[in-house]
Amino acid sequence: xxxxxxxxxxxxxxxxxxxxxxxxxxxxxxxxxxxxxxxxxxxxxxxxxxxxxxxxxxxxxxxxxxxxxxxxxxxxxxxxxxxxxxxxxxxxxxxxxxxxxxxxxxxxxxxxx
Amino acid sequence: xxxxxxxxxxxxxxxxxxxxxxxxxxxxxxxxxxxxxxxxxxxxxxxxxxxxxxxxxxxxxxxxxxxxxxxxxxxxxxxxxxxxxxxxxxxxxxxxxxxxxxxxxxxxxxxxxxxx
Numbered sequence: 001x002x003x004x005x006x007x008x009x010x011x012x013x014x015x016x017x018x019x020x021x022x023x024x025x026x027x028x029x030x031x032x033x034x035x036x037x038x039x040x041x042x043x044x045x046x047x048x049x050x051x052x053x054x055x056x057x058x059x060x061x062x063x064x065x066x067x068x069x070x071x072x073x074x075x076x077x078x079x080x081x082x083x084x085x086x087x088x089x090x091x092x093x094x095x096x097x098x099x100x101x102x103x104x105x106x107x108x109x110x111x112x113x
Numbered sequence: 114x115x116x117x118x119x120x121x122x123x124x125x126x127x128x129x130x131x132x133x134x135x136x137x138x139x140x141x142x143x144x145x146x147x148x149x150x151x152x153x154x155x156x157x158x159x160x161x162x163x164x165x166x167x168x169x170x171x172x173x174x175x176x177x178x179x180x181x182x183x184x185x186x187x188x189x190x191x192x193x194x195x196x197x198x199x200x201x202x203x204x205x206x207x208x209x210x211x212x213x214x215x216x217x218x219x220x221x222x223x224x225x226x227x228x229x
Contacts, residue, residue, distance in 0.1 A: 032216070034217070034218075036218075043220050044156075044220060046217040046218070049216060049217065051216065090155055090156065098163060098169065099143075099163035100158070100169065100171065101146060101161070101218070102157075102158050102171070103148075103155045103156040103158075104155055105153065105155040106153075
C-alpha cells in the first residue's frame, strides 16, 4: 500500500540555521513527489515537485529537495531558514499510474528570531 | 477563473444526519480529490477520481461516498454523520498530465464540519 512518513513532527530552529526535513514513502511503482507548505491560516502552497530527471530539485523561497530512489526518500532542505519560514510542511506522494496522492502527517517548523 | 469552488463553508450536523459536500472546478482538470484535515494528522485522502467516470478509495473512505458527476464536479456524501467525522474537508483538483508541467493541487476553500 502507498504510504508516506515524515519523521520530524515538530522542529525548532534559530534563524540562519540549516533545515532538513525527512520524508520516506512506500510504494512499488513510479511516483511523483511533492513538498507543500501551509502558513498559519492559509491553504497549502506548492514548494517543489519531482517528476523525472535531475533528482535534486529546487523550489521557491530557497528550498530544495533530493530524491534518492534507493532509499525511497525525498528530503527537504534549506541552507538558512528565516523567521518567515515558520509553517507546517507536508510531503506528498502520487502514484503516476493511479493518480492517488497522499500526504505525510506534516512537520511543524518554528523558527526563532 | 474561479478555480475550485467548494460548498458549504461551514456546516453543523447532528449524529445520524446526512449531507453532501459539493465541489466543482473549471480548469478542465482530470483528477479530483477529497481530503480531510485534522490536527496532527495532516491531510488524509478520503476518495479520489483520476478521471471522469472513475472513483477510488483513499486512506479513510469509511462513512463516505462520492460521485464524479462529470469532469467538473466531484461530490462527497456523508450518509449518517458521526462525531468522528468532525473535520475540515478540502476538495482539490490537478491536471494529472504525467509530465510535471503545471502539475500541482488546486484546493477549494474548505468546509468546516461539526457533528454533534
